[in-house]
Amino acid sequence: MTLADYLQLTFVQNALLVGVLISLCSSLLGVTLVLRRFSFIGDGLSHVAFGAMAVAAVAGMTNDMLIVMPITILCAVLLLRSGQRAKVKGDASVAMISVAALAVGYLLMNLWPPSGKSNISGDVCTTLFGGTSILTLSETEVLASIVLSIVVMIFFVVFYHKIFAITFDENFAAATGTNTKLYNLLLAIIIAVVIVLAMDLVGSLLISALVVFPALSAMRVLKSFRSVTICAACISVGCTVIGILASAVFSTPVGSTIVVADLAVFGLSSFLGLILR
Amino acid sequence: MALLTCRDLSLGYEGKAILQHVSFEVNAGDYLCIVGENGSGKTTLMKTILGLRKPLSGTVATGDGLRQSEIGYLPQQTLVQRDFPASVKEIVLSGCQGRQGMRPFYSRADRELAKENIRRMGLEALANRCYRELSGGQQQRVLLARALCATRKLLLLDEPVAGLDPKVTAEMYAIIRSLNRQEGITVIMISHDLGAALAHATHILHIGSTVYYGTRQDYLSSPVGKAFLQQGGVSQ
Ligand SMILES: Nc1ncnc2c1ncn2[C@@H]1O[C@H](COP(=O)(O)OP(=O)(O)OP(=O)(O)O)[C@@H](O)[C@H]1O
Ligand SMILES: [Mg+2]
Numbered sequence: 001m002t003l004a005d006y007l008q009l010t011f012v013q014n015a016l017l018v019g020v021l022i023s024l025c026s027s028l029l030g031v032t033l034v035l036r037r038f039s040f041i042g043d044g045l046s047h048v049a050f051g052a053m054a055v056a057a058v059a060g061m062t063n064d065m066l067i068v069m070p071i072t073i074l075c076a077v078l079l080l081r082s083g084q085r086a087k088v089k090g091d092a093s094v095a096m097i098s099v100a101a102l103a104v105g106y107l108l109m110n111l112w113p114p115s116g117k118s119n120i121s122g123d124v125c126t127t128l129f130g131g132t133s134i135l136t137l138s139e140t141e142v143l144a145s146i147v148l149s150i151v152v153m154i155f156f157v158v159f160y161h162k163i164f165a166i167t168f169d170e171n172f173a174a175a176t177g178t179n180t181k182l183y184n185l186l187l188a189i190i191i192a193v194v195i196v197l198a199m200d201l202v203g204s205l206l207i208s209a210l211v212v213f214p215a216l217s218a219m220r221v222l223k224s225f226r227s228v229t230i231c232a233a234c235i236s237v238g239c240t241v242i243g244i245l246a247s248a249v250f251s252t253p254v255g256s257t258i259v260v261a262d263l264a265v266f267g268l269s270s271f272l273g274l275i276l277r
Numbered sequence: 278m279a280l281l282t283c284r285d286l287s288l289g290y291e292g293k294a295i296l297q298h299v300s301f302e303v304n305a306g307d308y309l310c311i312v313g314e315n316g317s318g319k320t321t322l323m324k325t326i327l328g329l330r331k332p333l334s335g336t337v338a339t340g341d342g343l344r345q346s347e348i349g350y351l352p353q354q355t356l357v358q359r360d361f362p363a364s365v366k367e368i369v370l371s372g373c374q375g376r377q378g379m380r381p382f383y384s385r386a387d388r389e390l391a392k393e394n395i396r397r398m399g400l401e402a403l404a405n406r407c408y409r410e411l412s413g414g415q416q417q418r419v420l421l422a423r424a425l426c427a428t429r430k431l432l433l434l435d436e437p438v439a440g441l442d443p444k445v446t447a448e449m450y451a452i453i454r455s456l457n458r459q460e461g462i463t464v465i466m467i468s469h470d471l472g473a474a475l476a477h478a479t480h481i482l483h484i485g486s487t488v489y490y491g492t493r494q495d496y497l498s499s500p501v502g503k504a505f506l507q508q509g510g511v512s513q
Binding site: 157158159160161162165168171173174176177218222223224225227 | 324327328344345346347349352360362363364367371374375376377381382383405406407410423427
């Protein structure tokens, strides 16, 4: 089959659409996350989501999103709330929460093995690499990601200047009348929702890559917040499209192909950054 | 009513007091200079006035309808990430953020104000440069321009001239003075530059083992003031 043939397939079209939207959202949020030293929040929150799933399974709940979403949002809020004024800094607090959630979840599953779930390590693996592959998306999932992405993009455009002010100097922003608590809370909720939904679609490994790589690549070369944000979004979308197409043509795993594409761009921009300096 | 009233403040970290029984008032149009030795608690006091920290006891009250968004602030140090991509323009403009409320974008007036303050601080040539690539003194001027953008009624400055060359220092004092005299902006400044502090300020707050608050003239003739000035080698 040629590339044109692949593009005729509905599941490839869906994968491209959802992939582009998710990579756009996560790279926009990624710039502020990387600058706040929360690069690994995607990974951390996915572990939290796993812990919450364990609680839901042990409690015998059928729809575990009812418990996964609130717990993950709560953790995101706790992590991001205090921002620059936190006692435990970003990377350490993410590590603490993620390891703790993983351990508690695993322990619960071992103590009270939920009926019908015998393969615990399989579940852990699923949260890392995505429950449903991006190539087998249902119509509801496609619709959900479109709605979510539009909400995130509107949020980002409307709050862009506030996000910059708070990310650059939270104390100054608070001292001169910006409601930093409110915006940190909104940001935390949006991040948690994006991560939980995207995790299910593409896996937490890819989410972490989509958050950090485009932002870091753009920061190598560009020097203003606006240019970095725009460039990160473009890089992210480009790499995802290339990754999905390449994986279809060469039949490689989608997630890792996208990550490799991001890695290649990062290498390229590091090189560019060195020359331009 | 006074713009700012601090009553019997005790400040400290983790419950341990570093400064006790501080009371003073700042009226609209005042130029208050806070002096004291390193580690006496000047920065801590300023953060408490701004509401960034809670006092151990005592109260900070604002009057005259002063809102947080009418305050400009120059921090003593800003812990900016080493790799933060931000241009001088973007940073100065962010000084207008407090007034935006829920409005998403800056108005033309905000942009003009930012431009004006960039010019005032002599930063035109650096406007598109990246903040992290500037020298310490240049960075200080960027943050001053940002503070001026935020200022409507009250300007708080924590060691504004630290790291500035003599020429810019003199210009800086002239700008602060004209803001205070011509535009009626109330100034609270922390400074180790006693000569300049005494030349411009209307009131002095001396903090340390003894706390003194009064007008400049009273301070000069007080025992605390005399002793402190002698150490600093400033003759009056
Ligand atoms: N985050 C902190 N935790 C604990 N103690 C602190 C903290 N920040 C400052 N201190 C202590 O509080 C005291 C006052 O500090 P502050 O920064 O207010 O001094 P300052 O008067 O501004 O000094 P300088 O002239 O050097 O700027 C110092 O003794 C300092 O050790
Ligand atoms: Mg200080």
